[in-house]
Amino acid sequence: MSEPITREIDRSQMQISDEVAIEIHKMNKWYGTFHVLRDIDLTVHRGERIVIAGPSGSGKSTLIRCINRLEEHQAGRIVVDGVELTSDIKNIDKVRSEVGMVFQHFNLFPHLTVLENCTLAPIWVRKIPRKQAEATAMRYLEKVKIPDQALKYPGQLSGGQQQRVAIARSLCMQPRIMLFDEPTSALDPEMIKEVLDTMIELAEEGMTMLCVTHEMGFAQAVANRVIFMDQGQIVEQNNPHDFFHNPRSERTKLFLSQILGH
Amino acid sequence: MSEPITREIDRSQMQISDEVAIEIHKMNKWYGTFHVLRDIDLTVHRGERIVIAGPSGSGKSTLIRCINRLEEHQAGRIVVDGVELTSDIKNIDKVRSEVGMVFQHFNLFPHLTVLENCTLAPIWVRKIPRKQAEATAMRYLEKVKIPDQALKYPGQLSGGQQQRVAIARSLCMQPRIMLFDEPTSALDPEMIKEVLDTMIELAEEGMTMLCVTHEMGFAQAVANRVIFMDQGQIVEQNNPHDFFHNPRSERTKLFLSQILGH
Amino acid sequence: DTLDDVKARGELNCGVNTGLVGFSAPDANGNWTGFDVAICKAVAAAVLGDATKVKFVPTTGQTRFTALSSGEVDLLARNSTWSFSRDTDLRLDFVGVNYYDGQGFMVRKDLGVTSAKELEGATICIQTGTTTELNLADYFKSNNMDYQPVSIDSNAEGEQQYMAGACDAYTTDASGLAATRAAFADPENHIILPEIISKEPLGPAVRHGDNNWGDVVRWTLYALIAAEEYGVTSKNIEELTKSSQNPEVQRLLGVTDNLGAMIGLDAEWAKRAILAGGNYGEIFAANIGEQTPIGLARGLNAQWTQGGLMYAMPFR
Amino acid sequence: MTDVTASVDPPFRLSMLIYDRRYRSLTFQVIVFILVMAAAWWLVNNTIRNLAVLGKDFNFGFLFQRAGYDIPQTAIPYTSDDTHLRATFVGLLNTIIISVLGCVAATFLGVAVGVARLSKNWLFARLMTVYVEAFRNVPLLLWILILYAVFTEVMPPPNAYRGDDPAASMIFFDNVALTNRYTAIPGLGMTNDPGVLDLGARITISWATIAFVVVLVGGWFIRRAILKHAQAVQDRTGLRPKTWWKNLAVMVLPSLLLIFWFGLHLEPPSLQGFNFTGGVNVQNSFVALWLALTLYTGAFIAEIVRAGILAVSHGQSEAAFALGLRPRRTMSLVILPQALRVIIPPLISQYLNLTKNSSLAIAVGYMDLRGTLGGTTLNQTGRELEAIVLMMGIYLVLSLLISAGMNIFNARVKLKER
Amino acid sequence: MSETHAQTVAFVRDTMLPPAPPPIAEAGVVKWLRENLFSGPVNTVLTLLALAIVWFMLRHFGDWFSHSVWNADSLSQCRQIIAETWGEGQRGACFAVIRERWNQYMFGFYPPALYWRPTMGFGLLFVALAPVLFSESQKIRRTVLIVTTVLTLWMMLRLNAPGAWMIFAAVVFLGGLLISERNVSWLLIFSVLYPFLGVWFLWGGSLWSPIMALAGPLLGLLAWRLVARFIPLLAPVAGAVVTFGWWLLYSARAARDAENLLSFAIPFVRSDQFGGFLLSITIGLAGIAMSLPLGIILALARRSDMFLVKSLAVMFIEFIRGVPLITLLFVASLLLNYFLPPGTNFDIILRVIIMVTIFAAAYMAEVIRGGLAALPRGQYEAADSLGLDYWKAQRLIILPQALKISIPGIVSTFIGMFKDTTLVTFVGLYDPLKSMSDAVRASVSWKGIYWEPYIFVGVIFFIICFGMSRYSMYLERRLARDHR
Numbered sequence A, B: 001m002s003e004p005i006t007r008e009i010d011r012s013q014m015q016i017s018d019e020v021a022i023e024i025h026k027m028n029k030w031y032g033t034f035h036v037l038r039d040i041d042l043t044v045h046r047g048e049r050i051v052i053a054g055p056s057g058s059g060k061s062t063l064i065r066c067i068n069r070l071e072e073h074q075a076g077r078i079v080v081d082g083v084e085l086t087s088d089i090k091n092i093d094k095v096r097s098e099v100g101m102v103f104q105h106f107n108l109f110p111h112l113t114v115l116e117n118c119t120l121a122p123i124w125v126r127k128i129p130r131k132q133a134e135a136t137a138m139r140y141l142e143k144v145k146i147p148d149q150a151l152k153y154p155g156q157l158s159g160g161q162q163q164r165v166a167i168a169r170s171l172c173m174q175p176r177i178m179l180f181d182e183p184t185s186a187l188d189p190e191m192i193k194e195v196l197d198t199m200i201e202l203a204e205e206g207m208t209m210l211c212v213t214h215e216m217g218f219a220q221a222v223a224n225r226v227i228f229m230d231q232g233q234i235v236e237q238n239n240p241h242d243f244f245h246n247p248r249s250e251r252t253k254l255f256l257s258q259i260l261g262h
Numbered sequence C: 001d002t003l004d005d006v007k008a009r010g011e012l013n014c015g016v017n018t019g020l021v022g023f024s025a026p027d028a029n030g031n032w033t034g035f036d037v038a039i040c041k042a043v044a045a046a047v048l049g050d051a052t053k054v055k056f057v058p059t060t061g062q063t064r065f066t067a068l069s070s071g072e073v074d075l076l077a078r079n080s081t082w083s084f085s086r087d088t089d090l091r092l093d094f095v096g097v098n099y100y101d102g103q104g105f106m107v108r109k110d111l112g113v114t115s116a117k118e119l120e121g122a123t124i125c126i127q128t129g130t131t132t133e134l135n136l137a138d139y140f141k142s143n144n145m146d147y148q149p150v151s152i153d154s155n156a157e158g159e160q161q162y163m164a165g166a167c168d169a170y171t172t173d174a175s176g177l178a179a180t181r182a183a184f185a186d187p188e189n190h191i192i193l194p195e196i197i198s199k200e201p202l203g204p205a206v207r208h209g210d211n212n213w214g215d216v217v218r219w220t221l222y223a224l225i226a227a228e229e230y231g232v233t234s235k236n237i238e239e240l241t242k243s244s245q246n247p248e249v250q251r252l253l254g255v256t257d258n259l260g261a262m263i264g265l266d267a268e269w270a271k272r273a274i275l276a277g278g279n280y281g282e283i284f285a286a287n288i289g290e291q292t293p294i295g296l297a298r299g300l301n302a303q304w305t306q307g308g309l310m311y312a313m314p315f316r
Numbered sequence D: 001m002t003d004v005t006a007s008v009d010p011p012f013r014l015s016m017l018i019y020d021r022r023y024r025s026l027t028f029q030v031i032v033f034i035l036v037m038a039a040a041w042w043l044v045n046n047t048i049r050n051l052a053v054l055g056k057d058f059n060f061g062f063l064f065q066r067a068g069y070d071i072p073q074t075a076i077p078y079t080s081d082d083t084h085l086r087a088t089f090v091g092l093l094n095t096i097i098i099s100v101l102g103c104v105a106a107t108f109l110g111v112a113v114g115v116a117r118l119s120k121n122w123l124f125a126r127l128m129t130v131y132v133e134a135f136r137n138v139p140l141l142l143w144i145l146i147l148y149a150v151f152t153e154v155m156p157p158p159n160a161y162r163g164d165d166p167a168a169s170m171i172f173f174d175n176v177a178l179t180n181r182y183t184a185i186p187g188l189g190m191t192n193d194p195g196v197l198d199l200g201a202r203i204t205i206s207w208a209t210i211a212f213v214v215v216l217v218g219g220w221f222i223r224r225a226i227l228k229h230a231q232a233v234q235d236r237t238g239l240r241p242k243t244w245w246k247n248l249a250v251m252v253l254p255s256l257l258l259i260f261w262f263g264l265h266l267e268p269p270s271l272q273g274f275n276f277t278g279g280v281n282v283q284n285s286f287v288a289l290w291l292a293l294t295l296y297t298g299a300f301i302a303e304i305v306r307a308g309i310l311a312v313s314h315g316q317s318e319a320a321f322a323l324g325l326r327p328r329r330t331m332s333l334v335i336l337p338q339a340l341r342v343i344i345p346p347l348i349s350q351y352l353n354l355t356k357n358s359s360l361a362i363a364v365g366y367m368d369l370r371g372t373l374g375g376t377t378l379n380q381t382g383r384e385l386e387a388i389v390l391m392m393g394i395y396l397v398l399s400l401l402i403s404a405g406m407n408i409f410n411a412r413v414k415l416k417e418r
Numbered sequence E: 001m002s003e004t005h006a007q008t009v010a011f012v013r014d015t016m017l018p019p020a021p022p023p024i025a026e027a028g029v030v031k032w033l034r035e036n037l038f039s040g041p042v043n044t045v046l047t048l049l050a051l052a053i054v055w056f057m058l059r060h061f062g063d064w065f066s067h068s069v070w071n072a073d074s075l076s077q078c079r080q081i082i083a084e085t086w087g088e089g090q091r092g093a094c095f096a097v098i099r100e101r102w103n104q105y106m107f108g109f110y111p112p113a114l115y116w117r118p119t120m121g122f123g124l125l126f127v128a129l130a131p132v133l134f135s136e137s138q139k140i141r142r143t144v145l146i147v148t149t150v151l152t153l154w155m156m157l158r159l160n161a162p163g164a165w166m167i168f169a170a171v172v173f174l175g176g177l178l179i180s181e182r183n184v185s186w187l188l189i190f191s192v193l194y195p196f197l198g199v200w201f202l203w204g205g206s207l208w209s210p211i212m213a214l215a216g217p218l219l220g221l222l223a224w225r226l227v228a229r230f231i232p233l234l235a236p237v238a239g240a241v242v243t244f245g246w247w248l249l250y251s252a253r254a255a256r257d258a259e260n261l262l263s264f265a266i267p268f269v270r271s272d273q274f275g276g277f278l279l280s281i282t283i284g285l286a287g288i289a290m291s292l293p294l295g296i297i298l299a300l301a302r303r304s305d306m307f308l309v310k311s312l313a314v315m316f317i318e319f320i321r322g323v324p325l326i327t328l329l330f331v332a333s334l335l336l337n338y339f340l341p342p343g344t345n346f347d348i349i350l351r352v353i354i355m356v357t358i359f360a361a362a363y364m365a366e367v368i369r370g371g372l373a374a375l376p377r378g379q380y381e382a383a384d385s386l387g388l389d390y391w392k393a394q395r396l397i398i399l400p401q402a403l404k405i406s407i408p409g410i411v412s413t414f415i416g417m418f419k420d421t422t423l424v425t426f427v428g429l430y431d432p433l434k435s436m437s438d439a440v441r442a443s444v445s446w447k448g449i450y451w452e453p454y455i456f457v458g459v460i461f462f463i464i465c466f467g468m469s470r471y472s473m474y475l476e477r478r479l480a481r482d483h484r
Ligand SMILES: Nc1ncnc2c1ncn2[C@@H]1O[C@H](COP(=O)(O)OP(=O)(O)OP(=O)(O)O)[C@@H](O)[C@H]1O
Pocket: A031, A032, A034, A036, A054, A055, A056, A057, A058, A059, A060, A061, A062, A063
């Protein structure tokens, strides 16, 4: 499925600062009695682009959703941008407005136009005047190359266009971190490229990104680090080159042989 | 998108007779006031394999559906296998049992097994005894290489398999002409090949085929003639080689550059 | 013609009250008994020769006349009042009167009311679609009194409402009140007020213009009444058939003259009608008379010879 | 346009009536038409003959005769001297009143229960499920009868309130008496009565009522203006001014003023003679019917609401949360607008059902359209054909009005799709 | 890439962590309570509220239920038993009335000696339904059939059914069981015959009547076939005309003649003797059986592209849906005689069934129309392109799918209709709810009893309706699992 990434990313421009964006420490999570995430330790620096891979059910989505507090963790700490995630609503709000999230199934609001999708949160959460919010939204829509669809409804767009709107919608909140949960896996092949291109552009601008994806071309092109998860644990972390060409764990090898072999 | 066609077709074996299979003369069609097909003239000889290409909305599907009387034309004549298509039900029935059609979205009957899908029309339209119909169906299912799926339901098959069942279903009526409307465009890339292979095999056996497709590899490999349509008109007709390497009309050139360039 | 229809069908469809003890009520097995029911049975016996060939169609105050005019029933014997508009505008034919009645009120004793005039402001249960409903409105209006009507659909419902105290008084035909009260566990705690505010001649009805059939029903009724007048009972009827010297009795019982033929029946029609449940007096006594829990006195319904209004036209 | 040669159609032959697609449907329709017409003619002809046999005619003149019967609860003045037409109208008003009140109450109940069934509270959700299933799977008639029986059998009779040591006592500070006949509630008295507006036909409306309606409608428009203004301010500055107290003031203050102006006060009912007077006696038949319709329809509406909310995918709220929207805003900005599209059409058909079901009023003697026109009038005049035709016509018009409203709504909120 | 950063140093986990049990707050009763009942202030309030409601119910109705009496001859006796057992002034339920009037609630005024007939008819219904409702699972079918066989035969025995009929029933049951094991589709023949048999069992009379009625559709089919050979389009019309013509004009006469020739009759039971649940179920089943096909026809007509057919269907459906059922029942009982030739008078139950059927069919049509609309256009086109004609396409391709989609709606229409059978009380039939309970209360011994009959009838209705809705949910789930 993996389309070749057309544009080679210019990594020299991308700076990774020493500032820590996300810090996860000995985090554990259960669904009922099922132990989904086990002792997760992860530090993400500002400007890093991390790709998370792993077999289905290994807890990738859960991990990413914990960072956004869409799921609650039960043990350990998650600190996002200096704010620790507890049940404190204020903290959660703060974190959520710093962290953008893009879902597999886009989850656009079908009753609102593309523009309204993009301005909804800025207006109601950030309390930005409509005019200004719309201007920002248009800027991001231009960035994802669909300014002309602004007044259409999501149902009238193709999948690729919808996913780009979803990215624009997250960007409109001007987040400092972006989370992606398999953003391309629900798309037709010819649309995957559009979305990946948009993501690469984001990466080039130095956005901190965590991305669950099976697009290995993308991982090799933009990631600083690839994290491999299995059974709720981080099994291997490495830079993309070593990860793909020199995997150390048996599980990783097996996984890569399945993914790349086909 | 276009996967390379693996098997090069042996054109020498394919005979085109002088007999006319389909004759379309000054055919016009309107949707309301919208003129979809304009003065279509087309003669298809028995054994010919024609690929129809053209931009979206140019009327390709409409043309092919008129031949099967799924749409009614308003002016001009369409003669299929010596039978003129008028509003006369008997003629329509005759034509439909001579002409098989394969759709983009397969349109298999989800409540029937694969085998039942294939035997339904022979039993109810051709009044063939069930046993015999099943034997024929199995033969065609073998031909499309899925005899072992005969008792499954369409929903349990992959897209490529479903499309092959659709082809087998049409063949079970033992049609003399087959129409294909973008048979591969709803398929994942890895499944396209299976279906194209099946179609090539059919072509080798001398079936008269009209095929709307964007698979240019396929066109080059099997077509006797490529027809290019735009805005409801036939803009260019040529043999595949000339069509691709030496297009005459400007529009064809533009179209080819889009299709092949991407 | 209804007579032919009934004969052809072999069964009489008779419209009766949904349930008014003594007049018409089904028992646990669906067998109907009562004063009105007896009329139906007598007619069936006269016409079909079998008193059991009746299909009883329970009707409410609201549905009874429609049931009759739509042909669903051949005969309506449902304590219905003979009134001008019913006889004319509603296109019915009342063939006679089987019970001379009047509208009364029933109240609880502990209410302390002794006269209908004291019912100012009271809540009164009233069956819709009846003459009593109209009488009630007129009565209170002409006496310049107010009341709150509670519309009910059937006697059973009226009973329930009244017993629950949802209405202070229940009004309907005095006979119906007596029948209702008789069914109470504590009849002694309820009184029927002395005022009778209307005339309610109750009788069987047939469709207007259905004259032959009307004759059959009318003369069956008269046969019952006349039988009492001449002392013909279900006990002595066989004997009288043989021995009676009274020419009118002889005609009635078909011994001489064939009156039956004149109304399209055989000679013994009246005899069978009387045998079905006895003569008028027997029917009265068995269903609503003083020996029954309902305990109605003959009063106006005594024979004319006894000072009452029951007066059969001559059989001649 | 290009020149068009018409296809050479074969000349018309008789067999084309059957074999030609164009003519075939025509043939079929002609046959159907003839059959339907024949059936209609047959029915009408039978009716005419039957009427002739019975010596009846088809004539609505009876509507103008004196009705002669009383109606327990009327919205407009009515006496037994009025015509059947007015009685019919009284019945129609009663039907409309019970339907409207039923729809309003059932909507509130249904929405509350529908949301409650989705609650995370296991016990409460279960309880609501029990309610919904109990009402959906048992005939409405049973609930009407049971509730009516509850009122007539359980509540005390008015005279239980009598005496020095009454067996029953009024509730709400001696303002409301529940009896087995009616619920006596306080009436409204005015020290400064502005008089009434006479609409003719003895239908009057108090000027006070008109004043309240005007004030409330006006308040509603002002409230809209306030909201619009708030929206404008938000659009400009990003901050939404608080509006709830302004809204409250606009909606409530003028009414309060009017109350003082007219000297509006409650006049509690008191027991006089057999019954309570001075207030308003709401018949039990009405209350029981209303409760039964509300509870029954509410159960269906609850299911509709639940399904509507569930129809909005989980992803929608997650996306909203991820954008930082609070649950309440998520509900109002994202979930509800989408759920409503799913909810409203079946909701309206529940309104339709409720209106039609209100005809079961007959079971408890509430005099609605069926009770007056289709009941007493029909029976006293013996005009069953006319009365039933008229009654069905009126119900049909009511239903068509409701579904017309639904179609307009549907057309407006249709989601735009590709 | 800057290799200076610590985090880019590769990390490999060599030993996998085993799953650990969740913290206390995450498991067991505590967690359940915390999450489900007391997760927040609102939730806690709701829990307390719910508990209050339950407590209220128990307080007010608990004693009444727990003090029920099942054995008494009259209300006063029952009250006395309560007073004796639980003390003076105690309340209690007198379900004895149900016990005493059980037969009446079940059969109305049906002749007691013939109770076995409806019982047998109801039992055989399951044989007829087996190939329709339980067609997919051999196991369920076997269980259902064996249970009904045993139950029905046992009840027939208790109701003193004649031996010949016991043997007949046993043979049919066992035969049904056997066929269902072999090839269940053969049982469909019995399903087709059943309506006629069922009617005969219930009403009795001459066997020739159902046979002659059955001849109607058969002759219709014959006419269809014959005409189809020449004018296929008119064939359905011809079939319908012949069928109805036969029914209206000749069926009764033929039955009479045949009966005279060769008599085979069982005692006739009049419609007015029907009552109670026998009546409800008879009307309900007949309505269900007839409203589905009628609804399908209406739905197809409404989706037809023939203007006249479509507008007629729309008018009919909207008219029926626009008026209350009760007015239609009034038409059935009061007006129908106006519309029919003078002197015709046909059975009130039949009239009610027709009205209920029409009413349900209009709703059914809308449900099925929804199902039809949900089918992708491609299905129609595929059928067309294979050369299937309209009726074949509908029968083989479109309807099977559309009906499956519509199952929930269809079943809730059935449930609605079954509940609506209680309205027949307003046209003077003895429905179990109002008329029967009124009749019971009219008797001196049970005067003044309200709640028990209502509760009893309500419970029965609940069981049937709830059962139907659960069955439809099961069906839906199973069908969703198939073909995927
Ligand atoms: N709400 C939930 N309740 C219980 N178990 C859950 C829930 N959500 C997910 N799980 C389970 O948790 C495990 C991890 O799920 P998760 O969605 O994080 O996997 P994933 O790595 O994203 O897989 P995929 O590639 O399929 O998306 C799975 O086994 C899943 O079944």
